[in-house]
Amino acid sequence: MTEFSVNPDFVITEESSLRGLFQETHKLAALKCQDTLDIHAQNFIRRSPFLCIGTQNMDGRADVSPRGDPVGFVRILDERTLAIPDRPGNNRLDSLVNILANPSVGLLFVIPGFDDTLRVNGQAVLVTDPEILESMRVNDRTPKIAIVVKVTEVFLHCAKAFRRSHLWDPSHFQDRAEMPSLMNIILDQTTGAPGDSAEMRKLDDGLEDEYKTTMY
Template identity: 75%
Template sequence: MKGFELDPAFAIADEQALRGLFEATHALAIQKCRDTLGPHAQDFIRRSPFLCIGTQNMDGKADVSPRGDPAGFVRILDERTLAIPDRPGNNRLDTLVNILANPSVGLLFIIPGFDDTLRVNGRARLTTEPALIESMAVNGRAPKLAIVIEVDEVFMHCAKAFRRSHLWDPDHRQDRSEMPSLVKIILDETTGAPSDEREMRDIDDQLEADYKRTLY
């Protein structure tokens, strides 16, 4: 099957052509960008239990990773410095390896029920500094390391995307059972999932047990 191909006649190849498609940037959209964490940005971060972190390696290969914990899990060290605990995951280490190669990161903070979001761009470093790591312990378990971010740019992002998607609207929630489990999806697309429903259910149960055992 031949892959999709764009018609080069309609390609946008430079910034002038791109901006020609849109109206001028609203003055407020430019003015809102700050290089420090003001009181409202700090309050937003303390309320947020979830963020996405975008990274790139030196070859430009991009990755976005979700991070979640109880609200306020991201530490505000000062008005230009944040620290994110690195909790147990799948040990692919995509985000961490990318940071070692290219420290530029982008963060998107999300609060359940809020349609607006907070964006933070900056430069990241990895640390195992004992005092910081111990301060991030949950249920007696400290992270192996922390991602410390020096803030370059901070701004609030408008609510349009969340309102278009109806993300928090209960009437738009989808039934998770309409798609296979995470493990079945992975197995279907790799080695093949077992056809026996009981065997598949046992594998799913093992994942749930692993979640409980390794969440922190």
């Protein structure tokens, strides 16, 4: 594939040029931004089993990581403070290391079946407070660390993106079998996937077994 390069004649470099392409922000879109978690934001968070957290290091390298757990896994400590458990993963620690360098985070809360989402921005710290961690125990396992976020901005996001994507519409679901398995792809990208389909199935089964034993 030929490398693509952007034509500099069509690159926007100033905010004034950017805003000139769009109509003015609707008054409600500006007013809806809050600096505390009101009753509606709290109810949304308590219903949500999934969020994405956006982080960035001091060099500007950005990362977005999914977080999921039983409904209401994010603890509301007060109207300006949230706590997110950190569950076992691949130990890359991308989000956590970024937070150490740059505490600014963005959260996107999702509820299955809801087309609207909740956006929360704030400043994060990593904590090992036993009282907080114990409240996040699942299957008799307590997380090693929690991400505590001081909220600076919170607002509901409209349904357009989810409706354009038909995310919850079963008629638009795709067959996962049309692509190689996750293990197959990772091996193909790294050490090389085995040509023996039986061996590949064994590796896929091993990953499924790992999911069962290392979720918490």
